[in-house]
Amino acid sequence: MTHRHVPDATVARLPQYLRSLVEEAERGRATVSSERLAELGGVNAAKVRKDLSHLGSYGTRGVGYDVEFLVYQIRRELGLTQDWAVAVVGVGNLGRALAGFGGFRARGFQVVALFDDDPAKVGRRIEGIEVRPTAELASLAAERQVQIGIVATPAEVAQDVADALVAAGVTSILSFAPTVLHVPEGVVLRKVDLSMELQILSFHSSHQPQLAADRAARPG
Amino acid sequence: MTHRHVPDATVARLPQYLRSLVEEAERGRATVSSERLAELGGVNAAKVRKDLSHLGSYGTRGVGYDVEFLVYQIRRELGLTQDWAVAVVGVGNLGRALAGFGGFRARGFQVVALFDDDPAKVGRRIEGIEVRPTAELASLAAERQVQIGIVATPAEVAQDVADALVAAGVTSILSFAPTVLHVPEGVVLRKVDLSMELQILSFHSSHQPQLAADRAARPG
DNA sequence: GTTTGTGAACCACTTCACAGCC
DNA sequence: GGCTGTGAAGTGGTTCACAAAC
Numbered sequence: 001m002t003h004r005h006v007p008d009a010t011v012a013r014l015p016q017y018l019r020s021l022v023e024e025a026e027r028g029r030a031t032v033s034s035e036r037l038a039e040l041g042g043v044n045a046a047k048v049r050k051d052l053s054h055l056g057s058y059g060t061r062g063v064g065y066d067v068e069f070l071v072y073q074i075r076r077e078l079g080l081t082q083d084w085a086v087a088v089v090g091v092g093n094l095g096r097a098l099a100g101f102g103g104f105r106a107r108g109f110q111v112v113a114l115f116d117d118d119p120a121k122v123g124r125r126i127e128g129i130e131v132r133p134t135a136e137l138a139s140l141a142a143e144r145q146v147q148i149g150i151v152a153t154p155a156e157v158a159q160d161v162a163d164a165l166v167a168a169g170v171t172s173i174l175s176f177a178p179t180v181l182h183v184p185e186g187v188v189l190r191k192v193d194l195s196m197e198l199q200i201l202s203f204h205s206s207h208q209p210q211l212a213a214d215r216a217a218r219p220g
Numbered sequence: 221m222t223h224r225h226v227p228d229a230t231v232a233r234l235p236q237y238l239r240s241l242v243e244e245a246e247r248g249r250a251t252v253s254s255e256r257l258a259e260l261g262g263v264n265a266a267k268v269r270k271d272l273s274h275l276g277s278y279g280t281r282g283v284g285y286d287v288e289f290l291v292y293q294i295r296r297e298l299g300l301t302q303d304w305a306v307a308v309v310g311v312g313n314l315g316r317a318l319a320g321f322g323g324f325r326a327r328g329f330q331v332v333a334l335f336d337d338d339p340a341k342v343g344r345r346i347e348g349i350e351v352r353p354t355a356e357l358a359s360l361a362a363e364r365q366v367q368i369g370i371v372a373t374p375a376e377v378a379q380d381v382a383d384a385l386v387a388a389g390v391t392s393i394l395s396f397a398p399t400v401l402h403v404p405e406g407v408v409l410r411k412v413d414l415s416m417e418l419q420i421l422s423f424h425s426s427h428q429p430q431l432a433a434d435r436a437a438r439p440g
Numbered sequence: 441g442t443t444t445g446t447g448a449a450c451c452a453c454t455t456c457a458c459a460g461c462c
Numbered sequence: 463g464g465c466t467g468t469g470a471a472g473t474g475g476t477t478c479a480c481a482a483a484c
Contacts, residue, residue, distance in 0.1 A: 006423075009453060015419040019398070033465065042400045045465095046455055053467055061466045062462035078419050079426025086418075093317035100313050103398060103415040109422075148421055171428065172421040178239070178323060180262045188424040190417055195323040197410055198306075199235040199298050201368055201392040202329075203226075204408040206299025208391065229475060253443065265443095266477055273445055281444040282484040 010051040016041045018074045025067050033064040080108050087113040087146040089161045090153035091121055091131055098150055099126050112144045141168035148172045155179035230271040236261045238294045245287050253284040300328050307333040307366040309381045310373035311341055311351055318370055319346050332364045361388035368392045375399035
C-alpha cells in the first residue's frame with residue numbers, strides 16, 4: 001500500500017480487472033475475491049492481490065473487494081474520470097474502423113478530429129466528423145485539445161505524423177504503422193503491429209509440429 | 221548458440237529485426253552490426269546480440285552480420301518459409317480492414333475465408349472472398365486448411381468463435397475481441413485490445429501532469 | 441582496431457506461503 | 463474459517479563488460 005509507483009505490468013492489467021469488475025457489477029455482485037477476479041481475468045490470484053495492493057489497501061480480509069469501490073479506484077488510477085479527446089490520422093480501412101469503434105466512446109475516449117492527405121478522402125464525413133488534410137493537424141489538434149493521437153497511416157509518413165502530433169501538443173500516441181517511431185521524452189508511445197502479431201503466431205505454430213500434425217490428422 | 225528454446229521476449233523482437241534487415245538489404249547493405257540493428261529497432265545493442273545468439277552464431281566478429289543470411293535465418297526461425305492460411309471471423313469495420321490489409325499477404329499470410337452471421341453480410345465478397353455464415357466455419361476452415369484464425373467479432377460471441385476455430389483444427393488465434401478467451405493446451409492465443417491500449421495511455425498521461433501542463437502552455 | 445558471443449550482475453515481475461485481520 | 467496484504471524466494475529478461483575472433 002506504498003501507493004507510489006505502479007509497475008508497468010500492473011498498469012497493463014488494470015483495464016482487464018476493470019472490465020471484469022464492471023461485468024460483476026452488472027451481475028449484481030457487491031463484492032469479489034481475488035480468486036474470482038483471477039479466474040475472470042485468466043491470471044493468478046496472488047498477482048491480482050499484489051496488483052491491487054499497489055493502488056492501496058482496498059480489500060477486506062475474509063470478505064474480498066467491494067466491487068463499486070474498486071471500480072472507482074481503478075478508474076481514478078487509470079485517469080478515466082476525465083474524457084479524452086482523440087485524433088485519428090489516416091482514414092483508410094483501419095482508420096475508419098477505429099473512428100467508428102464503439103468501445104472507445106463508451107470508455108470516455110472521444111474521436112474529435114480525423115486527418116488524411118488523400119484528396120479523395122478530405123472533406124468526407126466519418127461518424128459525423130469531417131476529414132481534414134494533415135497540414136491542418138497542428139492548428140486543429142491544438143484547437144480541439146486533442147490529447148491522444150492514433151496513427152493509422154502507411155509506415156513512410158508515420159514519423160512525420162508523429163512529429164506533427166507532438167508539435168500540436170499531443171502527449172500520447174497509439175501507432176498502428178509498421179515502423180519504429182521516435183518521440184521526445186515525456187510523450188507516451190504505444191504500438192500495435194498486426195503483421196508482427198501474426199509472425200509471432202507463426203513462430204509458435206511452427207514450433208509445435210507434433211500438435212499441429214495431430215490436429216491436421218484428427219477425424220473431420 | 222545453444223539454439224534450443226528461444227525466449228518469448230526474443231521471439232517478439234525477431235519480426236522487428238527482420239523488417240530492419242529487409243530495409244537494409246533494400247538500401248544495398250551487405251552486412252550490419254548489432255549497433256546498427258539496435259538503432260533501427262530502437263533497442264540496445266547487447267540485447268540484439270543476445271537475441272540473435274539464441275538462433276545460432278550467425279555473426280562475424282569484427283564485421284557484423286550478413287544481411288541476406290540473417291534474413292533467411294530469422295525467416296526460418298519464425299516459420300515464414302511457408303505460407304499461412306488465415307480466416308477472419310467477423311467482417312465489421314475492423315474485420316474488413318484486416319481482410320484487406322496488404323501487409324499480411326506481403327508477409328506470407330493469405331486470407332482464405334471470411335465468416336459473419338449478419339445476413340446482410342453473408343454472400344458479399346470482400347477482396348474476392350465470399351463471406352460465409354459461422355455455421356460453416358468447421359467445414360470450410362478445415363477444407364481450406366486454415367491454420368490461423370482472426371477473431372474480430374463482438375465480445376459476446378468471441379468464445380464460441382474461438383471454440384469453433386479450434387474444432388476446425390486452427391492452432392493459432394489472434395483475437396481483437398475485448399474479452400478473455402480460453403483455448404485448450406497447444407493452441408496459441410494472442411490478443412489485441414484497442415480500448416485497453418487507450419486506457420494504458422490514459423494512465424501514463426494522467427501521471428505526467430507537469431509535462432502535460434508544460435506542453436499545453438507552450439507557445440504556438 | 442572492430443564487433444561478436446556470453447558469463448556475471450542486475451533488475452522487474454511472479455509466485456509462494458503465511459501472518460494479520462475480518 | 464476465509465481472504466487480504468506482503469515479505470521472501472524464484473524466474474525470466476536486460477545490461478554490463480570483456481575475452482575471443484576477425
